[in-house]
Amino acid sequence: MKFLHSADWQLGKPYGRFEPDVRSALSEARFDAIDALGKAGLEHGVGHVVVAGDIFDTEGPPDRTIVQAVSRMLRYPLKWWLLPGNHDFARNGGLWDRVRQRAGKGIVILSEAAPHEIETGVWLLPAPLVHRHNLEDPTEQFDSMETPGATLRIGLAHGSIRDFGSQGETKNQIAPDRARRSNLDYLALGDWHGVLKVDGRTWYAGTPETDRFQRDEPGSALLVDLEAGREPTVTPLRTGRFQWVLRDWLVNDRAVFDAECARLLASIDPSATLVQLTLAGITGLSDRVSMLRHLEDDLAHRLRYLDVRSDDLVGRPGDEDLAALAVEGVLGAAAAKLNARIDGAGPDAAIAKRALERLFVEYSREDRA
Structure with a gap:
C-alpha cells in the first residue's frame, strides 16, 4: 500500500x-x-x-x-x-x-x-x-x-x-x-x-x-x-513554493561580497526565497556603506524578503574616506576626533565607531544627492 x-x-x-x-x-x-x-x-x-x-x-x-x-x-x-x-x-x-x-x-x-x-x-x-x-x-x-x-x-x-x-x-x-x-x-x-x-x-x-x-x-x-x-x-x-534560507557571510572587501551575492542568486529562485543574512568582517567604511546600499537597493528587490543583520560587519574609514571628510571643515574635525577615540580603544570606542560610520553614511548620502 x-x-x-x-x-x-x-x-x-x-x-x-x-x-x-x-x-x-x-x-x-x-x-x-x-x-x-x-x-x-x-x-x-x-x-x-x-x-x-x-x-x-x-x-x-x-x-x-x-x-x-x-x-x-x-x-x-x-x-x-x-x-x-x-x-x-x-x-x-x-x-x-x-x-x-x-x-x-x-x-x-x-x-x-x-x-x-x-x-x-x-x-x-x-x-x-x-x-x-x-x-x-x-x-x-x-x-x-x-x-x-x-x-x-x-x-x-x-x-x-x-x-x-x-x-x-x-x-x-x-x-x-x-x-x-x-x-x-x-x-x-x-x-x-x-x-x-x-x-x-x-x-x-x-x-x-x-x-x-x-x-x-x-x-x-x-x-x-x-x-x-x-x-x-x-x-x-x-510540495512547498517558498524557500527560507539562512546565510552567514564573512566579508572583508567588496569583491568577496559580490561573489557571495552571485553564488546566492545562482542557487535559488529569488522571487520564491526569503533570506536572513548575517554579515561579519572588518572592511573599509566606504565598502561597508556600498555593500549595505546594494543589499537595500538591489538584492532586497529581487528576493521575496530580506532580513540583514550587519552589527558584526565593522567599517573603518580609510585614508581616502578621511581625506574626503577633511575638506568639509567641521565634518572633518569631527571625524578626526572620533577616529582618535576609536584608536584609543577606551570605553567610548564602540560609540565613536558607530558615530563615525553614521557621519560617513550621511556625508555619502549628501554627496550622492
Missing part, C-alpha cells in the same frame, strides 16, 4: 512580522500546498493522505480558511484523514464541528481515538489531541486498539519524541519506540516542521510549506510504500 504522510499545514498562520504583500503570498502558499499534495497523490497512484495534526493554526479560524481548505481537498479523488493537533485540538462545539458541516465523504476527521480500516486489512490508529497540552503520551492507547485481520497497522499522532530536549514541545511527548511497542508498521508523526526519520518505521513529515528560518529545504510530504514484513520505503516529495 502507498499513501502520503503530511502534517503541520497551519492554515491561517498570520505571519505578522512581514509587510502585507509578503504576508499575503505566504498565507496563500499554505493553501496551494494542499493542491500540491493532491497532485502528488494522483501522480504516484495513492488513495489516501494522512495529516498528522495542526491542519489549522488556531482552533478558531475564519470561515474562509475552512472553506478554502475543504474545497481544495475535495478537488482530488483522494481520502483525506485529518488528525487534530495541539494548535487545532478536538473539543465539542469547536473547530472540527464547523469543518464537518462543510466536508464531503472524501474528508475524515479523526477526533476520536478509534481505529479505522481504510483498506482491507489496513488499519489507521489515530491519537487526536483533545487539549493543547497533554501530560500523557497520546499514543499509549495504540496498545489496546483492536485491529482484527490486520496486515498493516499505521499509527497517526502529533507530538514530540522524547529526547528532542528544548527543540520540541514540552508536552504531548511520545515514546521514541512507540512503533515497536504497539506493533505498528508505520508511525506518521506531526509537530516537527522538517522531515525527520526517528527510526525505520517512525517519521515526521514536516510542514508542506516552510514557515521559518531553520532549514534551507522547502516544504515537503512523504510518500510511504508499505508491505507486511518489510521496512517502509519513504520518499520525500517537494
